[in-house]
Amino acid sequence: MPGFVGIRRVRLDNEGMAEIIHNQTVDALLNRCSIRAFEPDEIDDDTIATLELCAQHAPSSMYLNDWSAIRITDPEKRRKLAEIGRQSYIGTAPLLYIFVIDEHRNAQIAQRMGVDVESGEFTLNTSYRFTQAQNDATLALQAMATAAESLGLGSVVLGTVLGDIDAVIDLLELPQFTYPVLGLALGKPAQQPEVKPRMPREVQFMENSYFGDELTTRTRMEAFDAEVHTYYDLRNDGRPEETFSKQIAKKAVAQGVLQSGLDHAKRQGFRLDR
Numbered sequence: 304m305p306g307f308v309g310i311r312r313v314r315l316d317n318e319g320m321a322e323i324i325h326n327q328t329v330d331a332l333l334n335r336c337s338i339r340a341f342e343p344d345e346i347d348d349d350t351i352a353t354l355e356l357c358a359q360h361a362p363s364s365m366y367l368n369d370w371s372a373i374r375i376t377d378p379e380k381r382r383k384l385a386e387i388g389r390q391s392y393i394g395t396a397p398l399l400y401i402f403v404i405d406e407h408r409n410a411q412i413a414q415r416m417g418v419d420v421e422s423g424e425f426t427l428n429t430s431y432r433f434t435q436a437q438n439d440a441t442l443a444l445q446a447m448a449t450a451a452e453s454l455g456l457g458s459v460v461l462g463t464v465l466g467d468i469d470a471v472i473d474l475l476e477l478p479q480f481t482y483p484v485l486g487l488a489l490g491k492p493a494q495q496p497e498v499k500p501r502m503p504r505e506v507q508f509m510e511n512s513y514f515g516d517e518l519t520t521r522t523r524m525e526a527f528d529a530e531v532h533t534y535y536d537l538r539n540d541g542r543p544e545e546t547f548s549k550q551i552a553k554k555a556v557a558q559g560v561l562q563s564g565l566d567h568a569k570r571q572g573f574r575l576d577r
């Protein structure tokens with residue numbers, strides 16, 4: 304696999320009872336990590352076509368295909384998005400996409416077929432479709448990221464581009480029934496971060512019903528907390544990460560997220576109360 308850097312860490316199942324089966328796909332997924340520094344090399348048209356086609360082949364709720372992705376090549380728009388997201392690599396990544404919920408295209412099709420999209424019978428702008436279209440867009444983005452990884456490229460998902468949703472809507476001229484979901488920056492990696500630890504499988508995967516025993520979960524999380532504390536995030540000036548629990552406590556009261564709510568959906572014609 305081009306660009307494949309080998310297994311950085313062979314993982315055993317958390318309980319040590321099962322051994323992980325390795326192949327190129329599994330290893331690519333287990334070694335994936337977000338890349339935030341890119342070589343300046345341009346991404347060629349064949350690669351772009353391949354990545355876009357892989358994204359299109361992701362599953363789609365009700366086969367509505369209700370997402371679109373906008374490739375940002377205009378330097379001024381990139382600069383503005385980097386400013387909105389407050390992350391310089393948004394401006395410098397060789398390839399940058401903003402994935403959007405897109406019921407605009409479907410509304411046009413339905414209208415052409417005689418549906419009155421301004422009437423109450425129209426449901427593509429309701430809350431269920433909004434969330435499912437968001438799922439579609441996210442799955443497509445992840446398919447693109449995985450395809451990129453398999454081709455030796457790296458990527459980072461960008462939620463911070465939603466730091467100013469109105470500005471993104473204006474910048475990308477998003478029409479009625481569209482809404483920004485996430486950005487994806489891609490390129491040839493210019494860094495090799497450590498694979499970031501994940502919590503014990505038993506805490507995240509449950510059987511038949513929700514497992515909520517707080518004490519057992521807490522005990523299992525202690526070792527994970529310690530592991531996260533040994534992880535060095537390249538963004539962190541050589542300091543180890545805070546424990547997972549400390550991070551959660553901080554993020555649980557982060558006020559910045561309030562500006563990225565769904566208030567702006569109404570402006571785009573969505574009726575999230577339906």
Ligand SMILES: Cc1cc2nc3c(=O)[nH]c(=O)nc-3n(C[C@H](O)[C@H](O)[C@H](O)COP(=O)(O)O)c2cc1C
Pocket residue numbers: 335336337338339388390459460461462463464485498499
């Ligand atoms: C929905 C979503 C939004 C994210 N937004 C950002 C972002 O704006 N900037 C960034 O640098 N990383 C972003 N990330 C990447 C996460 O920080 C990263 O996936 C997480 O810390 C785990 O690290 P890893 O991807 O290296 O395993 C985002 C990831 C997701 C899934």
